[in-house]
Amino acid sequence: MSSVDYQLVVGLEVHVQLKTLTKLFCGCSTTFGAAPNTQTCPVCLGHPGTLPVLNREAIRLAIRTGLALNSTIPPTTKWDRKNYFYPDLPKGYQISQFDQPICQGGELKLPGDETSSPRTIRITRAHLEEDAGKSMHDESSGSADSRIDLNRTGTPLLEIVSEPDIRSAEEAKQYLTELKLLLTYLQVSDCNMQEGSLRVDANVNLHLQRGDELVATPIVEIKNLNSFRAVERALVYEAQRQREVFEDTGQRIGEAPKQTRGWDDNLQVTKVQREKEESSDYRYFPDPDLVPIMLPESWVTELKSDLGALPAALRERLKTEFGLSQYDADVIVNQGPDMVAYFEAVASNLKDAKRASNWIQQDVMRTLNDMEYSLADFSIKADDLAKLLQLIEAGELDNSRGRDVYQWLLDHPGTPEEGMKALGIASVGSDDLLDLCKQLIGEHPSAVSDFKAGKKQALGAMIGAARKLNPNANPGKVKDLLSQLISHED
Amino acid sequence: MTTGIESKDVLKVAKLAKLQLTEEEVKRLVDELSQIVGYVDQLSSVDTTNVAPLDHVLDVTDALRDDIVISSLPRESALSNAPKEDGETFLVPPVLG
């Protein structure tokens, strides 16, 4: 079928590895990439007789995230055991939070862009839990066994669960992009998808209009979504698939058990996984090893005052204080807090903040990209760029000579003025400029008469010639002076 | 007192706990579980309308530790209790998909 006659309905569960030095319940390091099974202890190996002791920093990061998502932080929170067997879960249960999550409710505002308007996605909850280990199965090795690495076991995860408010694959991507940006600003997670510090599951179904009736298809949970692109593609695929299955079976929500499917990135399809155990089969119960945690209001208030500027507020600031467009504000804020600080430091020294925005987007970001630098490694500090752009603003340099100085600054230590000197760029005095223009007018009689006849672009050839005669002559100034002189000739 | 525990309930719990039970054991567990659930039912008859739920029996909260790395086990020790290992990882029957 061609026309889309359904509404996609999506809720996302995002597992975020918190940026703590140690695991949730033991002092083992959480550093990524260590040799297998070198970051374990009796607690995270699940040996009998050991006792978990909670990491305060994990609580702090979870509350920080909750506050940024406008969640309610309850006065107390507690721990529950989620029971299931899997080789990467040595205890036979995961310590998680069932009925008293650390963050309750909340919302994430999507800023919108050229094609979509701003939207608010409600957050159901966010709870803390411990990560499992990694199992590796190499079929080509011919070994019958799977290999288990328990370094990751016990790493703190915050699972952020959205309401089913997301209405398209594109919107799912926007939600994830905005959430990742927020978490980056909060410095609660590295959000590195390659290293698995941000993992996504999607709950998906369709709403179809059938006469007067709104019909919902059975909910499918999609796992193994390892990139935002995979999320987008899996949702597009799954919508089509559910639409076709509904045509065949007519099955509605409640008429089939909730299915778990995995995204196969090579084949670009979702495939059925083991039927999800009913949630009651996890036999959650309060963990007797762990006491409840009080979250005093004074602590929460202190953490709230310490949140710092977050993306939504910064976009507004760049728009209202610096006059940037939504698009430009977005581009700069999306680069992270360092770039926002860099922009503000440059722009506040200029008459026109838009000039700073253009140079940062066209030159600074390209350089960082090409050289795979972070802003911290970048040799042109905000003061230097500000000075360079001030020189351009004052007409001492045109944009093209400005780029020469920019390049010089990349390659040499020194100031923009020193760069100008080294490149032999001297600002041309007004007498020299006048002589130059008079010479040009004498040498280009036909261009002069064309200009007089109303052909404004006739000056182009003369400006080009000016560059050859004196590369330091500012084309803007040459143009202004030429048109003044010619207009006053008669 | 009948609690309605049947052998199918015992078998379901046994399956979740990965336990294989003989018919005899199932029978015995139906009786034992019935007694336990019966006891809990008796507790449920108390009116707790105005009693806050008890999440933990200890009158202690906030047993927190600072985020400081302590040394982990040497790998040989970590792997030493495993029925099967390859010097780097634990080996288990194949985990698929």
Ligand SMILES: [Zn+2]
């Ligand atoms: Zn440990």
